Amino acid sequence: xxxxxxxxxxxxxxxxxxxEFVIRGKKIETPVFMPVAxxxxxxxxxxxxxxxxGFDIILSNTYHLYLRPGIETIESLGxxxxxxxxxxxxxxxxxxxxxxxxxxxxxxxxxGVVFRSHIxxxxxLLTPELAVQYQESLGSDIAMVLDECPAHDESIEKTRxxxxxxxxxxxxxxxxxxxxNQVLFAIVQGGVYSELRRESADYLTSLDxxxxxxxxxxxxxxxxxxxxxxxxxxxxxxxxxxxYLMGVxxxxxxxxxxxxxxxxxxxxxxxxxxxxxxxxxxxxxVNISNARFTxxxxxxxxxxxxxxxxxxxxxxxxxxxxTKELLAYRLATLxxxxxxxxxxxxxxxxxxxxxxxxxxxxxxxxxxxxxxxVRVSQKEKWLKSQQLKxx
Amino acid sequence: xxxxxxxxxxxxxxxxxxxEFVIRGKKIETPVFMPVAxxxxxxxxxxxxxxxxGFDIILSNTYHLYLRPGIETIESLGxxxxxxxxxxxxxxxxxxxxxxxxxxxxxxxxxGVVFRSHIxxxxxLLTPELAVQYQESLGSDIAMVLDECPAHDESIEKTRxxxxxxxxxxxxxxxxxxxxNQVLFAIVQGGVYSELRRESADYLTSLDxxxxxxxxxxxxxxxxxxxxxxxxxxxxxxxxxxxYLMGVxxxxxxxxxxxxxxxxxxxxxxxxxxxxxxxxxxxxxVNISNARFTxxxxxxxxxxxxxxxxxxxxxxxxxxxxTKELLAYRLATLxxxxxxxxxxxxxxxxxxxxxxxxxxxxxxxxxxxxxxxVRVSQKEKWLKSQQLKxx
Numbered sequence: 001x002x003x004x005x006x007x008x009x010x011x012x013x014x015x016x017x018x019x020e021f022v023i024r025g026k027k028i029e030t031p032v033f034m035p036v037a038x039x040x041x042x043x044x045x046x047x048x049x050x051x052x053x054g055f056d057i058i059l060s061n062t063y064h065l066y067l068r069p070g071i072e073t074i075e076s077l078g079x080x081x082x083x084x085x086x087x088x089x090x091x092x093x094x095x096x097x098x099x100x101x102x103x104x105x106x107x108x109x110x111x112g113v114v115f116r117s118h119i120x121x122x123x124x125l126l127t128p129e130l131a132v133q134y135q136e137s138l139g140s141d142i143a144m145v146l147d148e149c150p151a152h153d154e155s156i157e158k159t160r161x162x163x164x165x166x167x168x169x170x171x172x173x174x175x176x177x178x179x180x181n182q183v184l185f186a187i188v189q190g191g192v193y194s195e196l197r198r199e200s201a202d203y204l205t206s207l208d209x210x211x212x213x214x215x216x217x218x219x220x221x222x223x224x225x226x227x228x229x230x231x232x233x234x235x236x237x238x239x240x241x242x243x244y245l246m247g248v249x250x251x252x253x254x255x256x257x258x259x260x261x262x263x264x265x266x267x268x269x270x271x272x273x274x275x276x277x278x279x280x281x282x283x284x285x286v287n288i289s290n291a292r293f294t295x296x297x298x299x300x301x302x303x304x305x306x307x308x309x310x311x312x313x314x315x316x317x318x319x320x321x322x323t324k325e326l327l328a329y330r331l332a333t334l335x336x337x338x339x340x341x342x343x344x345x346x347x348x349x350x351x352x353x354x355x356x357x358x359x360x361x362x363x364x365x366x367x368x369x370x371x372x373x374v375r376v377s378q379k380e381k382w383l384k385s386q387q388l389k390x391x
Numbered sequence: 392x393x394x395x396x397x398x399x400x401x402x403x404x405x406x407x408x409x410x411e412f413v414i415r416g417k418k419i420e421t422p423v424f425m426p427v428a429x430x431x432x433x434x435x436x437x438x439x440x441x442x443x444x445g446f447d448i449i450l451s452n453t454y455h456l457y458l459r460p461g462i463e464t465i466e467s468l469g470x471x472x473x474x475x476x477x478x479x480x481x482x483x484x485x486x487x488x489x490x491x492x493x494x495x496x497x498x499x500x501x502x503g504v505v506f507r508s509h510i511x512x513x514x515x516l517l518t519p520e521l522a523v524q525y526q527e528s529l530g531s532d533i534a535m536v537l538d539e540c541p542a543h544d545e546s547i548e549k550t551r552x553x554x555x556x557x558x559x560x561x562x563x564x565x566x567x568x569x570x571x572n573q574v575l576f577a578i579v580q581g582g583v584y585s586e587l588r589r590e591s592a593d594y595l596t597s598l599d600x601x602x603x604x605x606x607x608x609x610x611x612x613x614x615x616x617x618x619x620x621x622x623x624x625x626x627x628x629x630x631x632x633x634x635y636l637m638g639v640x641x642x643x644x645x646x647x648x649x650x651x652x653x654x655x656x657x658x659x660x661x662x663x664x665x666x667x668x669x670x671x672x673x674x675x676x677v678n679i680s681n682a683r684f685t686x687x688x689x690x691x692x693x694x695x696x697x698x699x700x701x702x703x704x705x706x707x708x709x710x711x712x713x714t715k716e717l718l719a720y721r722l723a724t725l726x727x728x729x730x731x732x733x734x735x736x737x738x739x740x741x742x743x744x745x746x747x748x749x750x751x752x753x754x755x756x757x758x759x760x761x762x763x764x765v766r767v768s769q770k771e772k773w774l775k776s777q778q779l780k781x782x
Contacts, residue, residue, distance in 0.1 A: 039716055046718065307437065316474055327434070
């Protein structure tokens, strides 16, 4: 690892790991959740607010920034940190997920992938080398390799072909990466097939990346499959390097990930559901649009110390959603991210105290998760709506 | 005037007045601009942010709050201040303007007015007594009488009939008003007719209200008419009471109003145009969506100390508008209100120093106002779109 980046493990409790990495001289404790700022903003919030909530690192997206405002614009204005006035860590996704999962794919060869813009339908080429170059120009702290992300229900034969290309691309990304103050993480693929996940982990760790992501999950597969695939991958990842589970998200999934040895998470779920009025509480998600909140004086979550819960009634937030006031989406986002940040803090503290497993049991016993079937069908509906809207 | 409310004049420079009123023990310097929070939120911003910008008093709207969340809901939760977590002053409009100007009128008699909800088309009765009762329940600091607001191109005969009813209603509002920690302001009407404005001012001042608004302006009439009507009204208003010009707004109009002796203003213009990307600068309004901002590093207004101008490039704000990110509307609103607040501060300081007239000349000489004809046709278009949308 470079001077710029280091990772160390401080403690473990069964599978769960407490660690820290240092980026640009700044310490970031793990397990860590990264809010999603695809278009250089965590939707509805300022960078100052993200910092005030307590987050140290965010995720942004090469695909979105490439299309708007353009990589060159951000580079010419001093890079992504300065562009969005964020002095914390930034991880950029390569754009692979956006290109593959949302049916924007036009032509796929070993050289790279031609995709259509979701904005104007124009065609663009993305290669491993370009993905690295764009992320170097953006100046993120952690860049991701370009990977091929097959559907969760893809056959084993096709998935095998797909990881071969992912491996080829990972190597080319590594060879072309040259920015000193940036590290490049690999992405393990292999669909739902344990043997392919192991093969992918084995090959990528042989290239000695400073960190490893597990990709191609949380894209519509049932939750027990997600857990099985993580379990089938983790043993083949080096202990002394950070492990990043891409696209996860919900409180219950964060516990599952941490207990399996994951160090980093990102997901748009907390912010996306917030804008639909769905708010995290220690008892589960509640929808503020529900009529029972019409005249409720208590805050949404009396245990929460966010601006909204400290100073405003549930009735007021209900009213803002009911009247489609833009302030509604801000307050709900602020609340959900505050909830997730507090959860991650408690998770870290519990690992430190050796009580993670009992904390997990306690939390999940009181937390009503979204019904699994409802969840899967909601996710499928959402993915479909994105494809229709954006293509 | 009550213990609760007092007004005093500290200085004048030709027509311009520097004064202060005290509400609930808090001093508010005039001339003052009140941001509009029709639905109990200044669109996109929190009450804390309104306070941080420097505003002491805001306007909210009985019509909107009556429909959603309902007067009773706000009353049961401790009144409007507490509901929106705002400890500054609140002036509530009676709803007259909303009922009359936006074609929601169904039936008008001396008793009151039946209007249709812009939300579900349901019919509701509003009487002078109900308007007062609702505002007492909301607990605003300044309530407004229910008035009839004729169109600016209404005939003199019909306008005369209309002010008769306005006067009848003003008296009934006064008679039914009983809340101690709230004052009730009258509204002078009379369309574009000087003699009617004088008549209206004479009658209403004979009732000895603690403050007087000039209503029925800035509703589509040419700007020179607005000025003439103000000039025809002001001489008949008492010197020792605050004068409030309803629905005004733009930097140039604020100067005109102040120079004619107005003490209070409200307008949704600064926040409404902000959400369209139109930002105040000392040189006039600029639209951030313009391509010239695509890569501009400088802030929108280098003289501004708002969060947006202090920390973010024009390019970033342009990008947020271009991608329809919700943060865009917040930052633009924050900027425009910061601009207006700074302008009012400078106006007050200049009256204090006896340099208001030269400051006005200096400001307006550098400020490109929206072309008059363009402005009128834009306003008409907007009013029409509101009527279509909301009816």
